Amino acid sequence: MIYYLCFVLFLIGLYGVCCKKNIVKIILGLWIMEYSVNLFLILLGYRKDGIPPILKPNTDISQFTQKAVDPLPQAMVLTSIVIGLGVLALMVTVAIRLYQRYGTFDITEMRKLKG
Amino acid sequence: MVNLPLFIIIPFGMAFFIPMVSRKIKWVPDVLGNITTFILLILSLMTLNLEYVYHIGGWKAPFGIVLVLDGLSCLLLIIINLISFMATLFSVEYLEKLYTSKLRYYSLFLLMVGGMNGTVLSGDLFNLFVFMEIASIASYALVAFGCQASELEASFKYLVMGNVGSLLVLYAIALLYGKTGSLNMADVAKILINIPYDNLIAFAFVLIISGFMIKSALVPFHAWLPDAHPSAPSPISAMLSGVVIKALGVYVVIRLIFNLFGFTPLISNVLIYMGVISMIFGVCLAVLQWDLKRLLAYHSISQMGYVFTGIGLGTPLGILGGLFHLFNHSLFKSLLFLNAGSIEYEIGTRDLNKMGLLYKKMPITSFATFISSMSISGIPPFNGFWSKFIIILAAIKAGRPIIAFWAVIGSILTLSSFSKVLKYSIYGKGEKFNEEKWEKIKEVGDLMIVPLIILSVLCIFSGLLLYGMTEGIFSPVINVLNGGVVEYINKVLGS
Numbered sequence: 001m002i003y004y005l006c007f008v009l010f011l012i013g014l015y016g017v018c019c020k021k022n023i024v025k026i027i028l029g030l031w032i033m034e035y036s037v038n039l040f041l042i043l044l045g046y047r048k049d050g051i052p053p054i055l056k057p058n059t060d061i062s063q064f065t066q067k068a069v070d071p072l073p074q075a076m077v078l079t080s081i082v083i084g085l086g087v088l089a090l091m092v093t094v095a096i097r098l099y100q101r102y103g104t105f106d107i108t109e110m111r112k113l114k115g
Numbered sequence: 116m117v118n119l120p121l122f123i124i125i126p127f128g129m130a131f132f133i134p135m136v137s138r139k140i141k142w143v144p145d146v147l148g149n150i151t152t153f154i155l156l157i158l159s160l161m162t163l164n165l166e167y168v169y170h171i172g173g174w175k176a177p178f179g180i181v182l183v184l185d186g187l188s189c190l191l192l193i194i195i196n197l198i199s200f201m202a203t204l205f206s207v208e209y210l211e212k213l214y215t216s217k218l219r220y221y222s223l224f225l226l227m228v229g230g231m232n233g234t235v236l237s238g239d240l241f242n243l244f245v246f247m248e249i250a251s252i253a254s255y256a257l258v259a260f261g262c263q264a265s266e267l268e269a270s271f272k273y274l275v276m277g278n279v280g281s282l283l284v285l286y287a288i289a290l291l292y293g294k295t296g297s298l299n300m301a302d303v304a305k306i307l308i309n310i311p312y313d314n315l316i317a318f319a320f321v322l323i324i325s326g327f328m329i330k331s332a333l334v335p336f337h338a339w340l341p342d343a344h345p346s347a348p349s350p351i352s353a354m355l356s357g358v359v360i361k362a363l364g365v366y367v368v369i370r371l372i373f374n375l376f377g378f379t380p381l382i383s384n385v386l387i388y389m390g391v392i393s394m395i396f397g398v399c400l401a402v403l404q405w406d407l408k409r410l411l412a413y414h415s416i417s418q419m420g421y422v423f424t425g426i427g428l429g430t431p432l433g434i435l436g437g438l439f440h441l442f443n444h445s446l447f448k449s450l451l452f453l454n455a456g457s458i459e460y461e462i463g464t465r466d467l468n469k470m471g472l473l474y475k476k477m478p479i480t481s482f483a484t485f486i487s488s489m490s491i492s493g494i495p496p497f498n499g500f501w502s503k504f505i506i507i508l509a510a511i512k513a514g515r516p517i518i519a520f521w522a523v524i525g526s527i528l529t530l531s532s533f534s535k536v537l538k539y540s541i542y543g544k545g546e547k548f549n550e551e552k553w554e555k556i557k558e559v560g561d562l563m564i565v566p567l568i569i570l571s572v573l574c575i576f577s578g579l580l581l582y583g584m585t586e587g588i589f590s591p592v593i594n595v596l597n598g599g600v601v602e603y604i605n606k607v608l609g610s
Contacts (some may be wrong), residue, residue: 010286029488033282037289044293073292076241080285084250086480087278090252094259094271101264102530 002043009036023095023105027088034084038077045073116539117161117422119169119182119236119415122192123246124157125231129169133217133225141217145207145347148221152200152228159192164591168607171444173339176608177302183238183607186591188440191235194282194445198357199228201566202350206564207452210462214261214348220308227253229355231362238607240288240298244281247363251277254604256358258347262537269339269346271305276339280329289322301607304356304375304600320376329353331364332425337416344382344415345465349456353410356415356450361441365422372601373596378429386427391521394420405435407455407465407540410532417525424522425506428513434596435589436505439581443498447490451571454484457498457559458540462552467536471544476556481541482566483595490574498577505581 013036016029050069055061095105102110129151150338167181179555197548205226210217231252233375237243255277287349294315295306301424307316327334332340340360344352372378372386397417408488422444457480459474476480490497493504503526510519539545558564580589595603 010282014279017236017275023271030275030278030282033279037285038283038284041289044289059215072298073289076289076292079241079245083245083252086252087248087255087274091271091274092257092280094274097259097262098264098267099269101267110264110268112268 003040006036006040008037021107023098023107024108025096027091030091031084031088034080038080038084041073041077041080045070047062117158117165119184120171121158122155122232122236123229124226125151125158126232128163130222130229132226133221134314137218142548144218144221147205147305148224149200149203152196152203153224155196155228155232156200158447159189159196159506162192163523165189165605166591168609171252177297177299180242181238181299181607182236182361184236185606186593186595187366187370187438188235188588190442191362192232192449194229195231195235195358195362198429198449199224199452200446201449201522202354205353205456205563206317206348206350209350209456210348212460219258220257220348222352223253223257224248224354227257227359231358232432235362236279236365238300240291240300240303243300243367244284244288244542247284247330247367248281250359254351254355256425257351258343258355260348260351261346263346263532265298266346269342273339273343276329276336276400280326280336283322283326283329287319287326290319294319295551299603300370300375304377305604305608308542308600310355316376320475325370327364327367327371328389331360331368331419332353332416333389333419334396334416335389339411339539340416341409343404343453344412349408349452349459352412352456353449353452356412356452357445360415360419360454361445365419365441368427369596374600377600382436383413383498386423387515387518387542390423390425390427391518392420393417394424394525395528398525398532402528402535403472404532405467407458407470407536408452409465410467410536411451411455414529414532415444415448416530418448418491421503421506421522421525422516424493425502425509426508428509428515428518429510429511431593431597432505433509434511434593436502436509438589439594440499440502443490443502443574443577446570446573447487447497448595450567451489451491453563453567454480454487457563458484459584460559461556462561466545467539468545468547469549470540475560476553479564480567484538485569486574488533493526494530496575496578498574501578554567562597 010033013029013033016032017026020026020029042110048070051067053068055064099105129147133144133147171180211221227250230253232244232247233246234250237246255270255274258273259266267505291303295303297306298302329336344355347355372382393416395421397413400411401410401417404413422437422441425433425440462470490499493500507519507522510522
């Protein structure tokens, strides 16, 4: 169920990207999409009453594998957040420069390229 | 034996080393950038006909990260590093006059090259995503390099489309990981053939393929390409059109379809129809353009249609045609963009109406434009003819004469639009031709001429690579795709 909600969040972000005319709102839409994907990755590794996936000496291995959460999605989410930060920084920079050139955030008024 | 991580370490290391050492001295970034791409070209030529798997840190395949070198990766490595060396040679003089801040340019350029090398070598889904993002972010920044209003606008469009594509890919990777519990491509493929096919796998497949098709700009996803490619500096346009859409788009689509999900008749039909639609749609829009670089960008969409049609046929001959056209397209399209760059460098405009009679003033550039125009429209002695001919032949042999018919129509329209380029810019005059300006035009400098000559020679003679057809230089590539899922699993996991 919660996975479906995650996908709904993804679609909300996609709606924002497709239908909004303000650049800042488009960036926010992309960010909702990014968060939904990150949330989905985290939920994949989630386990109720899980323990951290760190193997200490004299722990029972079979009990450990039954209770520990999956560490790989967490590592992936960290990487994806860092990449997302890079893209966000670049995007905001471009948005600011666009505002300096056109004097507006409205995407429908930026029409130098067509054909 | 070439050490595979070198392809990733050298460009990334140099990308950060160049800005460190060359703040004061002007010529250092040029020299270092060119040396780096030249070394990468030599290394990539040394990988020819090699096949092996590199385990990073010595960890065995399903648990550790692997780099896989096989025929397909090798072909793409050679394309990437050849075109990037040509582009850096060209940019030495080109950037001097039109742009500032060479060190940032080379830094971003090498990040892009390293990201693409990583993408074609990676044998791991998440690493593939990371390298793809590195290359994409560098190319977003390079499109906006001039900071003009139109360049920023194109870059923003590219950013939004590219980022939606990347997120679709990441979502699909998460779904696949949830289903199979593995990220290694061969391991995922091995698990997928052992479990029944269900809706979740189909959903992940559709998401990941649409994500990469946004990067390769097939027709429903093409909107960013005609804006982004012309706005970049010309060497970057050559890289974007000649390499980036292939390494990040076409290569990954082929790899995933043939080596991970398996090739089925349904997928074959989808690829062929999308290919034919983009083939005709791209060229129809290209005929109407008056901006030289925009016209070339629309042709990229159309030529990618040929590649997908050839590969979608699925027969060895069709795959040979598709991949050979991929190789040829990278040669003649980057040559065309470099020519457009040197014309823009001398005249200061990209409008076909304002050009004219360039063959008297810029003989070498004009001759290179002539050769590449004939190549792209498929006139016999040049390379474009052979690959288009093989695709058409494969379509007829596979019992699909209608596809062959559309491919011929596309080729004729390509010829018509390039005869327009030749008529208005080189051998005739445009409507707003300016006599006084024309008197001052001269041929571009030696360093810009050299890559044009090398690429022209390659355009003329690379038809010879076909010698021996299926036993020749392309046989390892075709074997990779024909072997399908099972052979890839055996190779990477070492059965």
